[in-house]
Amino acid sequence: MKIILPLFFVLNLLFSSCGKKQQLHIAIQPFVGVNQVDIELVKSSLVENYKAKVDVLTPIEIPENTFVNVKSPRYRADQLIAYLKAQKADSIDHVLGLITKDISTTKQNPDGTVKLPKSKYEDWGIFGLGYRPGASCIVSTFRLSKRRPDRRSQLIKIANHEIGHNLGLPHCDRDPNCVMRDAAESIKTIDGVGSTLCDFCKEDIR
Template identity: 50%
Template sequence: MKKLLATISILALFSCSTKTKIIGIQPYGDIDSKVLDAMTEILKTSYQTQVYVLDRKELPQEAFINIKSPRYRADSLLIDLKKQCPDSIDYIIGITSKDISTTKRNTNGDIKTPESKYSDWGIFGLGYKPGKSCVVSTFRIKNVEASLFKSRLQKISVHEIGHNMGLDHCKTEKCVMQDAVESINTVDVANFELCPNCHHKI
């Protein structure tokens, strides 16, 4: 009996230490259910997590800018997502159909040149590394056939949550954590999965 109790205690301790992470998907505005289903499917598969779709909300107006074109600052959205994230959620990923942007900087922290190009740079997604929140936009991946759109959406979602989990950009060819290097083509040729090295890190 004592041996059985000890075994149960060890199993309980192991279960607590390997608690399944929970990801929340935060729709900004009216997001098609097919988009939410595609994100839920790939995040569950890639990270063996529980995934829940949260109630939709509007984009925060303080994130809106109109420098080159109407956009929302992704860094402001990350702050909004982190503030609004329920305590029960480990990571939260925002999804919007609006264009999002950030400021691209070099290794010294200065804005990349030319500043006119990179001070407000349109992007597919952005995530804290490590952190609790990330955001993906469908604005720059739309206007293609449905299968390609779904592929792009899923890969970008896996990529940004990977950053939340502490993963850097990966140099392994076709790893989903590869830097897009300002091209959607990099996303298109990437695998859906993390490479073995990245997978080991999480």
Template identity: 40%
Template sequence: MNSYLSKTTILLLTLFTSISACNKPTKETVKEITIAIQPFGNFSDDDARYIASEIQKAYPKVEIMLPMDFPSSAYKKDRKRYRADSLINYLSRKSSSEHVTIGLTDEDISATKDEHKDWGVMGLGFCPGNACIASTFRLSKEQKLDQLFKVAIHELGHTQGLPHCAVKTCFMRDAEGKNPTNEEKEFCKECKRLLINKGWHLR
């Protein structure tokens, strides 16, 4: 009798433990990536290091790649500028599944916007995606690096699935054809929450 009760008790304890383990909520696994800084052409090494150091404050896994030549297919000779979407596609093909690559350039870049087939832009990022591009060409010379960081972090936000944001001080606000970067301070609360869920180190 005691032996029977003992076996029954063990069975019930085993069953209870199994049920508890199955019902225990599990945290969603976040795929860890590395952000690759890809300078194009003669982009400054010092500027690349600055952008990398600023991005690392929000996402520690950052590496700087060796400079790369522009793909000739991305150049629009009549406008003397590079197609941002072509550059992104080029970077995307070269990015591994563990990387999100941001290209940095001093050259003018453009993209199609509404009825404008060749609209000059500061940056572009697919939403979501594994590559984006940022340019200093349309930025203030006096505040070039600070503004470039804000353009870069904005485009990286797009790669993580963030859309444009209505909060005017958020990095994800829509530039709307202008350069509002001096008004941007940080990611807003909602954008920050979404990035934290993806492993970003934001307060």
């Protein structure tokens, strides 16, 4: 009995730990210029909505090679999330970049061709971008409303939306209030949704 009893407890511990889901670990990587209030807003919303452990990293300079000036001075979001992914520590599940500058990407059709008109969509200004699924995403404050309450609400929604993509969630068409709803190229769409995942999306990431 003296041998079996400790063995029972060891096996019980192993089986219980196997069934327990690890807490999500997210890091916020601010680029130079992001204010502390915005960082804390994003941090608290990620903790609340994803029950995540969230660390805030030391602000860094924007990589110069991500800058473009096609229609206006911008930074390429696809290159920024690739940079964040490459810099991410192994102990962190996802890293969310916060930037004050305008960011852009190339909007494509399902077959990979640039959406027409090309002059509009080849360097398309966006609110945020994230791999789906993947390790990194980026959110810009540049295009947010100038009104403080709207601006804060928009920032929280975009941050939660992009982390949702990192977790593998597509755009949601099952609940019109879900934060994963497609923005459809309009800030008004973002204003019209909630700041949390719908029950369907919550179930998808469990």
